[in-house]
Amino acid sequence: MYAAIEAARQGAGSVLLLDRSLIGRGGATVMAQMTVAAAVGPGDDWRHHLADTLAAGRGLCDPELAALLCEVGAECILEMDRWKVGWARAGNGFASVQAPGHDRARCVYVDFLSTGPAVSKTLRAQVQRVGDAIRRVGEVLVTDLVVQQGRVTGAVALHVASGAALTIAAPATIIATGGLTRLYARNSASANMSGDGYALAMRAGATLLDMEFVQFFPIGHLAPRLIGMDPIMWDPFRYKLGGRLLNGAMQEFVERWGGDAENGTYSTTRDLATYAITKEVEAGRGSPNGGAWLSFTHVPAAELRAAFGPVIDRLAANGIDLTRDCIEVSPIAHYHMGGVRVDTAMRTDVPGLLAAGEAVGGANGANRLSGNAITEALAFGRLAGAEAARQAAEGAPGFDLAAARPALALLASEGPAQNTAALVARLQHIMSADVGPFRTAAGLARAATALAALRGEVGTTPPAAPGLAHDLARMDWLDLRQMLLVAESVVVAATARTESRGAHQREDFPEMSPNWERNLPLRLSAGVPELA
Amino acid sequence: MPTTTLHIRRGGPGEPPRHDVFELAFEPGESVLDALRRLRIGTDPTLAFRYACLNANACKECMMLLDGKVIYACTARLEARDMRLDPLPNKTLLRDLATVIAPPDERLE
Numbered sequence: 001m002y003a004a005i006e007a008a009r010q011g012a013g014s015v016l017l018l019d020r021s022l023i024g025r026g027g028a029t030v031m032a033q034m035t036v037a038a039a040v041g042p043g044d045d046w047r048h049h050l051a052d053t054l055a056a057g058r059g060l061c062d063p064e065l066a067a068l069l070c071e072v073g074a075e076c077i078l079e080m081d082r083w084k085v086g087w088a089r090a091g092n093g094f095a096s097v098q099a100p101g102h103d104r105a106r107c108v109y110v111d112f113l114s115t116g117p118a119v120s121k122t123l124r125a126q127v128q129r130v131g132d133a134i135r136r137v138g139e140v141l142v143t144d145l146v147v148q149q150g151r152v153t154g155a156v157a158l159h160v161a162s163g164a165a166l167t168i169a170a171p172a173t174i175i176a177t178g179g180l181t182r183l184y185a186r187n188s189a190s191a192n193m194s195g196d197g198y199a200l201a202m203r204a205g206a207t208l209l210d211m212e213f214v215q216f217f218p219i220g221h222l223a224p225r226l227i228g229m230d231p232i233m234w235d236p237f238r239y240k241l242g243g244r245l246l247n248g249a250m251q252e253f254v255e256r257w258g259g260d261a262e263n264g265t266y267s268t269t270r271d272l273a274t275y276a277i278t279k280e281v282e283a284g285r286g287s288p289n290g291g292a293w294l295s296f297t298h299v300p301a302a303e304l305r306a307a308f309g310p311v312i313d314r315l316a317a318n319g320i321d322l323t324r325d326c327i328e329v330s331p332i333a334h335y336h337m338g339g340v341r342v343d344t345a346m347r348t349d350v351p352g353l354l355a356a357g358e359a360v361g362g363a364n365g366a367n368r369l370s371g372n373a374i375t376e377a378l379a380f381g382r383l384a385g386a387e388a389a390r391q392a393a394e395g396a397p398g399f400d401l402a403a404a405r406p407a408l409a410l411l412a413s414e415g416p417a418q419n420t421a422a423l424v425a426r427l428q429h430i431m432s433a434d435v436g437p438f439r440t441a442a443g444l445a446r447a448a449t450a451l452a453a454l455r456g457e458v459g460t461t462p463p464a465a466p467g468l469a470h471d472l473a474r475m476d477w478l479d480l481r482q483m484l485l486v487a488e489s490v491v492v493a494a495t496a497r498t499e500s501r502g503a504h505q506r507e508d509f510p511e512m513s514p515n516w517e518r519n520l521p522l523r524l525s526a527g528v529p530e531l532a
Numbered sequence: 533m534p535t536t537t538l539h540i541r542r543g544g545p546g547e548p549p550r551h552d553v554f555e556l557a558f559e560p561g562e563s564v565l566d567a568l569r570r571l572r573i574g575t576d577p578t579l580a581f582r583y584a585c586l587n588a589n590a591c592k593e594c595m596m597l598l599d600g601k602v603i604y605a606c607t608a609r610l611e612a613r614d615m616r617l618d619p620l621p622n623k624t625l626l627r628d629l630a631t632v633i634a635p636p637d638e639r640l641e
Contacts, residue, residue: 023638025591026584033588117590138638159640161626166640190584190591225561228607230588421572464578469544470630473577 001123002076002378003174003356006385008133012392015133016168018140020160020192024124028178028189028335028358029377032116034235035107037371038077039070041096046070048103053372056101056269057337057365058502059517060210064344065363068383073375076382077108085122086110097239099370100269107371112311113236119374140166142196143478144407145173145204145353146399152204152352153399156407158478163467165411169399172352172388175201175340176381179358180214180486182479184333184436185428188217188232194479195486197359201340202485206348207532208522209361210338211486212493212504215368216437218273219245220332222291226318231332233311234294235370238266240307245273246293246326247285253292256280264298271367271502274331274437281330291330296322331437335373337364337503338493341521346384352396356384362519366502415461420476427454427483435490440508444495451491455484489529493520496531534558534612536567540579541618544627551616552576558612563587565594565605568617568629580628581605595620596629 001024004017017023024030039049049070054061081087081094087108088095098105110118127134139160146154146167154169177197181187198208219238221231237243242264247253255261257276259268268276277292287293296304301323305312315322339361346354357377364372430450434443462477497520499513500506521532536558539551554571562570565583572579584591587606594605597618623631632639 021582021584022591022593022634025593030590031585031588136638137640138634140640161632161634161639191586192584227561227563227587227609228589228604230590419573419577421569421577422574425573469626470580470582470628471578472572472580476577 001127002381003176003385003388004134005123005126005130006382007389007392008130010386010389012389013133015135016170017127017134017136018142018157018168019138020141021138023136023138024120024127026190026192028181028193029374030116030120031189031230031232032119032374033113033230033233034115035097035099035109035239035371036077036115036119036374037099037102037107037369038074038375039106040074040077040094040108041104041106042093044104044106046074049074049106052102053364053369056367056369058367058512060365060501060519062362065342065360068344069363069372069376069379072379072382076378077375080119080122080378083122083126085118099239100267101369102371107239109236112308113230113233115374141475141478142200143411145200146404146407147204147350148397148400148403150205150351151397152350153397153403156404156411158411158475160475161469163469163471165408165466167399167401167404167408171394171396172354172391174346174384174388175353175355175359176357176384177359179336179339180490181333181336183428183431183483183487183490184214185425185432186220187333188220188230189334194483196479196482197355198339198489199482199485201348201350201353201355202489202522202524202529204353205350205524206353207341208338208489208529209341209519210365210493211361211489211522212497212520213337213366213502214333214437214490215270215335215337215503216274216331217334218270218277218331219294219329220334221327222287222330223289223328224318224320226320229314229318232334234327234329237296237308241296241299241303242266244295244298245277246295247280248287248293249285250293253280253285269367270370271505275505277329277331278438287328289328289330291328293326294329295326297324297326299323335368337361337366337368344383345387346380347387352391354384354388356380366504410462412466413461414465415459415463418458418463418473418477420463420473420480423454423458423480424476424483427451427480427487430454431487431490435487435494437503438505438507439494440506441495444491448488448491448495451484451487458484485529489522492529492531493522496520536610536612537614538567538571539614539616540629542628545625558610562610563606564598564603564608564610564615564617567610568605580626580630582630582633593633595633597621
C-alpha cells in the first residue's frame with residue numbers, strides 16, 4: 001500500500017493495487033501486534049539502528065539495503081504519525097520500548113496490541129485519499145508473471161470471486177506479497193503468506209537469496225487454546241512486563257544454553273531463545289505440550305491492567321488469569337529473512353519487476369532484529385513505488401497476449417479431483433519436521449525426498465474445472481505449485497550452508513564459519529531451484 | 533468421545549438450498565474456523581468459506597451465521613452439539629459459506 005501511495009505521489013497516474021484477499025486486511029502487517037523499530041527518539045540516529053541491524057544479521061546483511069531500511073524507515077514512521085496512525089506517546093515524544101538486540105529504546109507501538117491493525121488501517125485510508133490514481137481490486141490471485149524478451153510486462157491471475165482468468169498489463173510490477181510462513185504448520189501470519197511472490201519472481205527469471213533463513217519466533221502461544229488472539233501476542237507483554245521463561249520444572253533455563261540471566265527482563269534474542277526452548281524440550285524438561293512456560297504471576301494485577309487493559313479482559317474470556325496462570329509458548333514460524341534479490345531502487349534482476357517489504361531478501365541477513373519488519377515494509381514500499389513510477393513514465397513494450405498463453409492454459413486446465421487441503425497440510429508437516437530452526441543433512445535429505453514425492457502427487461493440473469466461485473480446492477493447488485518451489489528453495493539453500501548462523505542452525509555443523517559469510521543466490525534452472 | 537455435528541449450507545446462487553451434515557470429534561477450545569479448516573483437510577476440500585488471518589480476528593473475513601446469528605468463525609467456540617452454519621443473508625452468495633464482502637470500490641466489475 002505504501003508503494004502504491006508513493007507511485008501515485010511520484011506521478012504514476014494509473015496504479016493497480018491487487019490483493020489475493022481483501023485489500024490491506026490479509027498478509028502479515030495486520031497481524032503485527034508488537035512494535036516498530038525506527039530511530040525517531042531524542043539522541044537516536046538511524047546509524048545506531050543500522051549498527052544493531054547489521055549485528056543481528058550475523059554478517060550477512062546487505063549493508064546498503066539495511067541502511068535504507070533504517071534511514072528511510074524513520075522518515076516513514078514520522079509520515080505515518082502525520083497520517084495519525086496513533087503511535088503511543090510519552091511526554092513530548094513517542095513512547096518506545098527496548099527490544100532485544102537494540103542498543104536503546106527504539107521501538108514505537110500503538111496500544112494495546114494494535115500496531116499492525118492501526119498501520120494497515122492508516123495505509124488503507126491514505127490509499128483511498130489518493131483517489132483515482134490508485135485502482136484497488138481485491139480477491140485477485142496472481143499465478144504467473146508475463147515475460148516478454150526478458151522483461152516483465154504484466155501478470156496472469158485468478159479472480160477468486162468468479163473463478164475467471166485475468167490478464168494484467170503493466171510497465172512496472174512490484175511484488176509485495178510478504179514471506180513464506182504458511183510453509184510451516186505452526187505460523188504467526190495469515191493463510192495467504194505462501195511465498196507466492198518468491199515463486200513468481202523465480203519463474204520470471206529473478207534471483208532469490210538467503211532462502212535458508214526462516215525466523216522462528218520463540219514464544220509463540222502454544223497452550224491453552226486461545227481464540228481471537230494472535231499467537232505472537234506475548235512479545236509486547238514481555239517488552240512491557242518482562243515475564244519469566246521457565247521449563248517444565250518451573251526453572252529458568254536460558255543461561256544453560258548460552259544466554260545471560262534475564263532477571264525478569266526481556267533480553268534474549270530470538271535465535272537464542274528458540275534454541276534454548278527447543279533444547280530444553282529435547283532434554284525432557286519442556287512444558288506439558290512441548291514448549292516452555294511463560295509466567296507473569298509475579299506482576300501485580302494493577303500493573304498488568306495498566307499495561308494491557310482490554311487484552312486482560314480478552315484473556316479472561318479465554319479463561320486465563322495471568323496473576324494465577326502461566327501459559328505455554330514454543331517457537332513458531334514468523335518471518336523470512338530471505339527473498340528476492342534487489343538493488344537499492346528495489347529492482348530485481350528482471351527489467352520491469354520490483355519487490356518490496358518482506359518479499360525482499362538481504363536487508364536482515366541471517367536474523368532479523370525485532371521491530372524491523374514493518375519498518376522494512378514501509379521503507380521498501382516507498383522506494384519501490386518511486387522507482388515503479390519512474391519506469392512507468394519511461395514506457396514499456398506493449399503487452400503481448402501470446403506471452404501469457406501458457407499461464408492462461410494452466411488456469412483453463414482440468415485435472416483429477418485431489419484433496420489439496422490435505423496436501424498443503426502435508427507440505428507443512430514436512431517443513432516443520434525437518435526444515436525448522438534446527439537442521440541436519442539427514443533431515444534435509446528426508447525433506448527433499450518427501451517434497452519430490454509430494455510434487456509428483458500434486459501433478460501438473462489443478463483439480464476439477466475452472467470457473468467456480470471461491471474455489472478453495474483449486475486455489476490450494478495453485479498455492480501448492482508455488483509453495484513446492486519455495487520449500488525446495490529453502491531445502492536446497494539449507495543443505496548447502498554447512499554451518500550455523502542466525503536463524504539457520506545445523507546440528508551437524510554447529511559452528512559459525514568465516515568461509516560462509518556470504519549469501520546463497522538461487523535461480524530456477526529447468527524448473528528446479530539451483531544455487532547460482 | 534463427544535462430537536460436534538455441523539449442518540453447513542452448501543451450493544451457489546440459484547441452487548436449491550441444502551445443508552450437508554458433518555460429524556467431527558469435538559476438540560475443546562477449538563474455534564468454528566478451526567473445525568471448518570479441519571473438515572477441509574479431513575473430509576471435503578471443496579467446502580468454501582472465507583478467512584485470511586486464521587485466528588487473530590484481524591482480517592474480519594470469516595463472518596457467517598451460526599444458528600442464525602452473525603459471528604466471526606475465528607472467535608466462536610466449537611461446542612459438542614448440533615451447530616448450523618449459513619452464509620451472511622444480506623450479502624451476495626458466492627458459494628457455500630462464502631459471500632461477497634469486499635467494499636464495492638474494491639471489486640472487479
